[in-house]
Amino acid sequence: MKTKLATITRNKKGQPASTEQTVVAETLRIGRGADCKLHLSDPRIALFHAEVICGVDGVSYIEARGGVVSVDGSFESAATLKTGQRILVGPFELIVLPPQTDVDLALSVELIDPLKDDLEEVKSHVKAGLKSTWLSKRTFSWLAGAAVFLVFLAWPVLNALERGHGKDTTKPVLAADASWDVGPLASAHASFGSNCSSCHQQPFVHVTNGACEDCHKKIGWHFALDTKEAKAVHTGVFGDTRCSSCHRDHKGANGLVRTDSRLCTDCHQNLKSRHPQTGVVDVAEFTKDHPPFKVSMLVPGKTGAAALVRIAQDDKTRYVEASGLKFPHDVHMSAKGLRGPNGKAQMECKNCHVPDETSTRFKPVTMGEHCQSCHSLEFEPKATTRQVPHGKVADVMATLQEYYAQAALTDAAIDVVLEDGIKRPGQRVGETKREAALSWANSKAEKITQELFEIRVCFECHQIKRGEANAEPAMRWLIAPIAVTQHWLPKARFPHSRHDTYKCGSCHDVAGSKKSADIAIPDIKNCRECHGGNVTSKDKAPGTCETCHGFHTGSPKSGVPPILPGSNQPKLMPKTAAAISYQTAHASLATQNGTGGAPQ
Amino acid sequence: MRHRTILEYRDYRYLKLAVLIVVAVIFAYGWYAYPLGHYGGTPLGYTLGTIGALLIFWLMWLGVQKRRYRTTGDVKGWLSAHIYLGTSLLVIATLHAAFQVGWNVHTLAYVLMIIVIASGFYGVYTYLRFPGLMTENLAEDTLESLTLKIADIDREARRLALGMSDEVNQAVLASIQKTRIGGGVYAQLREQVSSCPTTSAVKLIKSRSGTVKGDAARKHQDLYGMMLRKERLVRRARIDIRYKAIMDIWLFFHVPLSVALLAALVAHIVAVFFYW
Structure with a gap:
């Protein structure tokens, strides 16, 4: 077949220029192979890409060989060539030209998709630098900063x-x-x-x-x-x-x-230099310069009013209790035991010292609860059910007078000699005999009263002096005012419950105490045996200021009075207590102790 | 004279300064005994917090300075100070917080600071390690010159492959048109690329070397040599891009987290004084 090929090239402006050649061959082989008559030198073209064949009827058609052929937009393995038809062979466009007289087929050939410049091609595939990616410091910064700002600042503030x-x-x-x-x-x-x-x-x-x-x-x-x-x-x-x-x-x-000692020592180790007028001793360390404990002891005043007095434990002359009672601890704690209402008994500390509700300190010891079961106020051996009241002298006398008067007038089997036979049942007692009976009763009451205040019962526990013989009944015996100290160390806290693994006697030396004047409050050495100082120690319990003391110990705004020495102390005794009775004294004590919840 | 790194700047001037600060801060922390113990709200805590906050503001200022291309002093000096004083923040802020952490904005600021500093450490590591590796990899080339060389090979290989089998020609064409160097974040950070068209082409050409004879065999051998050269050039270009990416990637954490830290720091300060 004879084919005319018009190769079209274009200048920069896109204007075409055509170079024609005529090829004579049996078929028109298209490809980049050297044996192809239509030689298309492009890597996208196969060696033998396609072939144009002229049929016996003079009609030409194209067949794909090693490559792909597209005719009018669709890939074909073979297609008949008609005038004006566009055939794409790789990047080349072939157009079937109108029939010409001297050839079987005329085609224009144009490279319509030229290869990129090699450098451009390579550059287009090189993508370097993270800035060329989706990463963006600016965007990330805005997002992260704004998120934190909104969630953790703006929102809470607005809220x-x-x-x-x-x-x-x-x-x-x-x-x-x-x-x-x-x-x-x-x-x-x-x-x-x-x-x-x-x-x-x-x-x-x-x-x-x-x-x-x-x-x-x-x-x-x-x-x-x-x-x-x-x-x-x-x-x-x-x-x-x-x-x-x-x-x-x-x-x-x-x-x-705060539990650190500096809370206190920042001021208290140099308190004198800061406040020369202070009565508080400088202290920096429990184990070194803490002064001996000062007890706050109730002391009966000369005028009758008792006061809390602060006495250092090393002040031997003043460190003596004057409670107005006789109480030898050794007798009560004797290992031999005591004769009790139900036979022989061995007393223990807890029989009298009962922990209070907080298990910190102890409830007050009272006659009724703790003493009277043994120390009965019976006055007449034949009448064990009767006791004198634990009260004023006059009340005791009145009770005895009533008792013996009644005894004289009734058939009571009492241990007295009735000389004139007044206890004849069924007979009225005459005036004379009544007077005699009353006289006897008064005399008997007088005698027993004297016995109770001077020999037994009252005298057993109270310090009593005889008053004027002709005085009023209430003033005939002067009972020493009672001053039983309830909180010995009110400025410190000592929770007994936390120390209950120790025996009482290991701190309170009462076994050998023969006098009620002895004070069995342990001293600082006793505490130092177990408690260290401000610095944590391996073998000692803590001994910081706060272990025992508090800060807000002054008068609270509630108006509850503190237990502190000074002018604002509650008065414990009535002013005319020269012959104060037990009950009156305890009533005062109750007032004082009742407010004992004051700060420590 | 031996090249001195930013760490050695002016005989470790800023290292000395940072050590001085850290020692002073540790000494103050050990010496200062606040009755309520150490925490951010003690006088020492406030002092350390103020120093720390000012340092953070100043260190961030470096970033702003760099962006403005306005050098206050010499950039190396700034960077050296940035590294050492930034590191000293670890001690200052930790002692400011007195080792206390919680699920709150205060610890958020602290943790962000730790991450920023840690990413900074990574940055220092890359600055010390990768420039040398990059030089080793590129020798006298640049990424630009590698690209030119690859384009030259492509041109020649394409021409040579035209006369070869379609299979070889296609492989060469694919190598030219589909070999990617760099690309997305992940691609830049990797050196090896699976199914690289150039590597495939090399393998193919090698496997087909027995099928051609004579003059064609010589050309085939030439093409094989070209494609091998191209493969090495491509790898070097990829390694270069990878090193650059590694040297840059930490900044995409360092900078945004610094900004988040700034926001958290402001929130921390406002929160403390709002609920004083």
Whole structure:
């Protein structure tokens, strides 16, 4: 077949130029192979890509060989060639030209999809640098910064402002400011939960003392503000101190209360130099310079009014108890035992010293509860059911007079000699005989009263002097005022319950105490045997200031009086107590001890 | 004179400064005995917090400076100070927080700071390690010159392959048109590319070497040599891109997390004083 090939090239402006050649061959082989008449030198063309064949009827057609042929947009394995038809062979476009006289077929050939420049091709496949990817520092920065800002700053602030910051005290459903919480609240404050404004009442303002005092209304001062000087010192030392300077919350369940010794020693180790007028001794360390304990002892006053007096344990002349009672501990604690109402008994400490509700100290020892079962107030051996009242002298006398008068007038089998036979049953007693009986009864009562106050029963426990013989009944025997100290060391706390693994006697030396003047309060050496000082020790229990002492020990705002020496102490005895009775004295004591819940 | 790294800048000037700061801070922490124990709200805690916050602001300022292309002093000095003083933050902030952590914005700021510093350490490591490797890999070339060389080979190989079997020709064409160098984040960070068209072409040409004879065999051998050269060039280009990516990738954490840290730091400070 004879084929005319018009190869079209275009200049930069796209204007075509045609180069014609005529090829004569049996068939028109198309490919990049050297044997192909239509030689298309392009790597996208197969060696023998396609073949154009002229049929016997003069109609030409194209057949795909090693490559792909597309005719009018669709891939064909073979297609008849018609004038104007567009055939794509790889990147080349072949167009069937109108029939020409001297050839079987005329085709135009044009490279319509030339290869890219090799460098351009390579460059288009090189993608270097992370900036060319989706990574973007700017975008990430905006996102991360904005997210943190919105969630952890803007939202909580708006939430707090919206809630009126302190005005709305209900618990928020969703606390945006929970992320601001620096740590768990103290257990006592746990109920505030996420309601920050309970304490943080104003933005950017320290938690005020007022916020604390909203609840803690009764907290005590550090010392009693009962004098102008005390108030001045208090203002000078603590005037602008915030509660939270010591009490920092958000430090865990037990973190709210300071227990370090510096709380005390920062001032107390140089207190004299700071406040020369102070009566408090400088102290820095329990094991070294802590002074001997001072007991707060009730001492009967010369005028009759008892007072709490602070006496150091090393002040041997004053360190003597004057309770007004006779109580030898050794007799009561004797290993041989005592004769009790139900036979012989061995007494123990707990028979009289009963722990109070807090198991910290002990309930007051009372005649009725602890003594009377043995120390009965019976006065007449034949009448074991009758006892004199534990009260005033006059009441005792009246009881005895009534008893013996009745005895004289009835058939009571009493151990007396009735000279004139007045106990004849069924007979009226005449005036004379009644007078005789009364006289006998009074005389008998007088005698027994004297016996009780001077020989037995009352005299057994009380210190009693004989008064004027002709005085009023109440003044005929002077009973020493009772001053039983209930809290010996009220400025310290000593929870007995925490020490109950020890025997009482290992601290309280009462086994050899023969006198009630002996004081069995352990001294500081006794405590130091087990308790170390401010520095944690391997072989000692802690002995920091806070182990025994508190800070808010001064007069509390509640008005409850403290047990402290000074002018504001409660008066323990009535002023005219020259012959104060047991009951009166104990009534006063009860008043004092009843308020013994004052700070330690 | 031996090349001095940013770490050795001016005889370790900023290392000395950082050590001085750290020692002073540790000494202060050990010496200072606040009655309520150590925490961010003690006078020492506030002091350390202030120092730490100012350092963070200053260190971030370096980034802004670099962006502005305005050098205050010499960039090496800034970077050396950035590294050492940034590291000293680990001690300052840890002692400021007094080892206390919680699920809150305060610890968030601390943790972000730790991550930023850790990513910075990685950055220092890359700055010290990869420039040498890059030089070793590129020798006197650049990525640009590698690209030119590859294009040259492509041109020649394409021409040579025209006279070869369709199979070989196709493989060479695929190598030219489909060999990717670099690409997405993952592709840039990898050196090996599975099913690389160039590697496939090399293998194919090698396997077909027995099928041709005479002059064609010589041309076949030439083509094989070309494609091998191209394969090595492509690998070197990929390694270069990988090193650059490794040297850059940490900044995509370091910078945004620094900004997040800044936001958390501001939130931390506002939170502390809002609920003072």
